[in-house]
Amino acid sequence: MNLWLGFLIGLKEIWAHKFRSFLTMSGVILGVASLLSMFSLTAGMAKGMREYMQQVGGIERVGINTQEVPAEEEGYWEISPGRTVADAEIIARSAPLVSHVTPVSQINNAAIQRTNQTFRGEVAGCWPDFIPINKHTVAAGRGLSDLDVERGLRVCVIGRLAVQKLWPERPKDDPIGETIRINDRPFKVVGVFEYYEREEDKRRRELGAKAPPVNRLSSRPGGGGGGIGGGRGGGRFSPFERKNLTVIIPISTMFWEFKSANMVGKEDQGPQLKLDALTFQVADTNRFEETLEQVHSLIETTHRGIHDFTFDTRQEWFDAIEQNVRNTRMSGGLIAGISLLVGGIGITNIMLASITERIREIGVRRAVGAKGRDIFVQIVVESAVIGVIGGLLGLVASTGIMQILIAISPEANAPVVELDSVLISFGFAVVIGVFSGIYPAWKASRLDPIEALRYG
Numbered sequence: 504m505n506l507w508l509g510f511l512i513g514l515k516e517i518w519a520h521k522f523r524s525f526l527t528m529s530g531v532i533l534g535v536a537s538l539l540s541m542f543s544l545t546a547g548m549a550k551g552m553r554e555y556m557q558q559v560g561g562i563e564r565v566g567i568n569t570q571e572v573p574a575e576e577e578g579y580w581e582i583s584p585g586r587t588v589a590d591a592e593i594i595a596r597s598a599p600l601v602s603h604v605t606p607v608s609q610i611n612n613a614a615i616q617r618t619n620q621t622f623r624g625e626v627a628g629c630w631p632d633f634i635p636i637n638k639h640t641v642a643a644g645r646g647l648s649d650l651d652v653e654r655g656l657r658v659c660v661i662g663r664l665a666v667q668k669l670w671p672e673r674p675k676d677d678p679i680g681e682t683i684r685i686n687d688r689p690f691k692v693v694g695v696f697e698y699y700e701r702e703e704d705k706r707r708r709e710l711g712a713k714a715p716p717v718n719r720l721s722s723r724p725g726g727g728g729g730g731i732g733g734g735r736g737g738g739r740f741s742p743f744e745r746k747n748l749t750v751i752i753p754i755s756t757m758f759w760e761f762k763s764a765n766m767v768g769k770e771d772q773g774p775q776l777k778l779d780a781l782t783f784q785v786a787d788t789n790r791f792e793e794t795l796e797q798v799h800s801l802i803e804t805t806h807r808g809i810h811d812f813t814f815d816t817r818q819e820w821f822d823a824i825e826q827n828v829r830n831t832r833m834s835g836g837l838i839a840g841i842s843l844l845v846g847g848i849g850i851t852n853i854m855l856a857s858i859t860e861r862i863r864e865i866g867v868r869r870a871v872g873a874k875g876r877d878i879f880v881q882i883v884v885e886s887a888v889i890g891v892i893g894g895l896l897g898l899v900a901s902t903g904i905m906q907i908l909i910a911i912s913p914e915a916n917a918p919v920v921e922l923d924s925v926l927i928s929f930g931f932a933v934v935i936g937v938f939s940g941i942y943p944a945w946k947a948s949r950l951d952p953i954e955a956l957r958y959g
Contacts, residue, residue, distance in 0.1 A: 516857070516885055517892070527853040528893035530846025535897025535932045537842055540904045541835035542924035544916075549828040551701070551916040556817070556824065558638050558699060559746065563788050565795070566815035567781040567802065576809055583809035586778040588754070591630065593801045600786055600794040603632035607780035608757045615750060616684045617669040624665070626685055626750045628757025634660075636784045639749070643677035644694035647753055651693075655755040659683070660694035664747035688760055690752060699743040791818075843935050846893065850939035854886050858947045869952035882944035883937060890936015894929045901928075 517524040556562070567590065572580040591606040598604075608628040615622055627633065631647045639646075641660065651658050661683075667674040669683060677695045684690070758776060785794045795814055802812055858865070865878055905918045 512881065512885065514888060517888065523853065524889065527849050528846075528889055528896065530849045531843060531890060531893030531932050531935060532846075532897040532900055534839055534843030534846050534935075535894050535928045536900035536904050538836060538839035538931065539898060539901040539920070539924055539928040540908070540918070541839055542832065542928065543901070543905060543918035543920045544908070545828060545832050545835065546919035546921055546924065547916040548831070549824070550919055552824050552828075555701060556821065558743070560637055560782075560784075560817070562817050562821045563785040563791075564636055564817060565783055565785060565798075567783070567798075568813050568815045569811060570813040572809060572811045576811075580809050580811060583806040583811050584777075585806075585811065586781050587776060587805070588778070590778075590781055590802055590805050593805055594783055594798055597801055598783075598794070598797050600790055600797050601783045602786035603636050604783040605630040605632040605636055605781075606754055606778045607633065607782065608754055608762060609779040610686065610757070610761055613686050613750075614684075615665065615669070616687075617681075620669050620671065622665075622668045624748050624750065626659075626752060626757075628752050628754035628761075630754060632784075633751055636782050637746070637749075639746075640697045641694045642697035644679040644692070646694050647751060652753040652755050655753060655759050657688065657690045657752070657756060657760070658693045659685070659690040659750055659752045660696065661692060661751075662696045662747040662749040663698040664744065665750055666695060685750070685752070686761065696747070696749060699746050701743065791816075840931070843931055847935040847939040850886055850889055850936060851942060853889075854882060854940055854943035855946070857885075858882065858943050862950065863956060865947055865950055866952050866954075866956040869950070870956060875948035878950075879944045879948040882947050883940040886940020886943070887933060887936045890932050890934075890939070893936070894932025897932060898925065898929060 567586065569586065572583075586606075588606045591604050594601055594604045606629065610626045612623050613626045615624055615626070629647070630652060631649060633639075634641065634646045642663075644660070646660055647658070650656075661669075666676070666678060670676060670678055678692050679695070681692050682689050683692060762776070783798065785791055787794075795816075799814070803810070806812060868878065869875075905920075909917065
């Protein structure tokens, strides 16, 4: 049996019963459309989550945290100096697998002021590498420099929300060169970070829709806490608020201006030189574990063999995102698969009806020499043609479904159509078409020619 001839016969059969064929295909069309739409929506969600993760440092960002020392080291744990700038220096000097590193010393609930505008937030003293590690982009001015750290200059780089709080009359301006006060010390603004937002917030803004009120810190002194650590308040939570409220200064300035003394009662306990955070960036994620081992060996040296530190990686977070994406695709695919299965049952049913109508035709073909396998192939090809056409129409219908979903929720993550999703959706339609025709084809191929000619 010539497959191309079978394909043409299948098209003629479909055209001869156009309405019946369309109803038969409807299940396949809806199944393919829903399957591809689900894949595309899931891909859009996954893209949004991955972009968010990348904007807050990505999987290559690793923190060095403190931890309880093992029981066997409890007797002499005090010989470890803890997290200090020396840790960052040895990593920068002796860890070639690390691209960036920064020590961080913070002030919690600092008063950040300009004339009569004040808010409270966190200020981070750091190295210039703080900016690439945390995926910051300087929109105006410059970032911190090694010279700022070396000289302990009173300079700062601030986030866009900090600008809005301190300059509410001109929130979109870049106040480069102006002075703000941090805990009553003057600091010159040398740079402003760009404004960070989620994809759905960006789409809402671009569409001109009124966004729900974003959680903002109180502008009153003592009102809320925010900055690097985030904040509380009324309204909708913004995951980028803490990033948009970032205020950074050189770490040397932080130590000299704010942590050169530690008053407990009336006694000065000396300078506070231990770090609040220590982060680094892995240069090559393909050598992630090797990088951790290299850094562990170096920190073990500076901590004099005391294991009072641990690594805070984002591998579990990344794995959780990927697992959620897989689960969503599987659950949505199962639901869409049921639609395709229903469509397959419809194809089987209509092919059985078609065979009943064509029993005499089959008998004539068998009588003039057609073999059972020729009849079998003919029916399977006709069924496959229904699946192919239904699949193609389903791909077209999916674009309409996605446009409807975008119109209903324009601020949500846009669907992302991927080639493998298109191939999988279309492939399912073809497979359903082929398998739905196997039983009717088997039944038709076993018809007795004499009995078939007597039918009707």
